[in-house]
Amino acid sequence: MKIKTAPITLVNGLFADDVAANNRGLAYGDGVFETILVRGSRPLWLDDHLQRLAAGAKQLSIPCDIATIKRDCIQLIAVFDAPMAVLKIVLTRGASLRGYTPHPASPDRIVSIAAYTPNRANWNSGIALALCQTQLSSQTRLAGIKHLNRLEQVLAAEELLRRGYQEGLMMLRGSVIEGSRSNVFCVVDGKLSTPSLSHCGVNGIMRQHILKHADELGIASTVREFGVSLLQRAEEVFVCNSVIGIWPVTKIECMHKQIGPISHLLQREFDTYFYV
Structure with missing residues (x-):
């Protein structure tokens, strides 16, 4: 009981x-x-x-x-x-x-x-992303795992709270790695990309499932290193984790983005896990 x-x-x-x-x-x-x-x-x-x-x-x-x-x-x-x-x-x-x-x-x-x-409004309407001033550190022995050393994320969260953002991108030497509490994906020329986590970052469970579902749906995907310039070119951007699901991104600092078909398709794949 x-x-x-x-x-x-x-x-x-x-x-x-x-x-x-x-x-x-x-x-x-x-x-x-x-x-x-x-x-x-x-x-x-x-x-x-x-x-x-x-x-x-x-x-x-x-x-x-x-x-x-x-x-x-x-x-x-x-x-x-x-x-x-x-x-x-x-x-x-x-x-x-x-x-x-x-x-x-x-x-x-x-x-x-x-x-x-849950925040259904963010799922439906998307969020604005900041570019965090707080940088990630490189440590290949810790890359991918969800360890308890989270001071970088604490500093980023304080920065986001002060600036009025719900999430922000964290980078390592100019390469986008992840959000402060999420993984990030972008769509460029119809192809789904997510950052390499070989130096740092968390290999999120939601990230893993999105890559698996993308493959099953016939969506081309790649894990690679990229910077903000690729996000500028991207048709779609979204962040994800296994608690919030998928939040589309409608703005990165002053760059405006659309919620596109691949984001919508993946949301439909996972909607029953989080809401319905």
């Missing part, structure tokens, strides 16, 4: 709100996380998220018990009463001695759930 409507958290399988002060996730951002849309008590692409969590944990040499984490997720969803929610999984290296050296420790898993209200 569902009994909860306020946010709830499990820490290592127990209902709690606190973690140890010497937790390495708190001290150093030493861990990985996932954010998952829950609609009608069904977590969207849960297994995909858990696989990415495990891959990121392996990259950081953090033990990861997927079966136990999945059990935590199911337990929270079972007692949470909201039509739509966001489930967050955080896996840290655990508590340890002072210093950066990752001594052996038992990992901590923190799984929480909270109600969520």
Whole structure:
């Protein structure tokens, strides 16, 4: 029976709100996380998220018990009463001695759930994008994974809040990488492109599904490096993640864009996942 409507958290399988002060996730951002849309008590692409969590944990040499984490997720969803929610999984290296050296420790898993209200207006009408002044750093060993070191995104979010934008593009040495909380796609000459993540950025679950669906629909797509000049030429631009879905872009700073047929087609492919 569902009994909860306020946010709830499990820490290592127990209902709690606190973690140890010497937790390495708190001290150093030493861990990985996932954010998952829950609609009608069904977590969207849960297994995909858990696989990415495990891959990121392996990259950081953090033990990861997927079966136990999945059990935590199911337990929270079972007692949470909201039509739509966001489930967050955080896996840290655990508590340890002072210093950066990752001594052996038992990992901590923190799984929480909270109600969520989707923004259908952004899905339908699109958004304006800023070009963030905050730049990303290159670190190939962290590229693609969703690790807890998010200060660059925090700085970008502060910048966007101050300027009145809902999302902005983040770059590395002139190359577009991603949004502050999304992946980015553009359509040039009818071909779908998304930035390479070989140096930094998060390989989003929604990004993966869009590339897969594009292939099934016969839409030519490529993963490549590109700068703002390609976005200037683009017929369409959109951002995406597995919570918001697809938000078309109608403006990038002073560049105006149209919501085009490929954006609409992909939205129709995913509409039932997020709204209908």
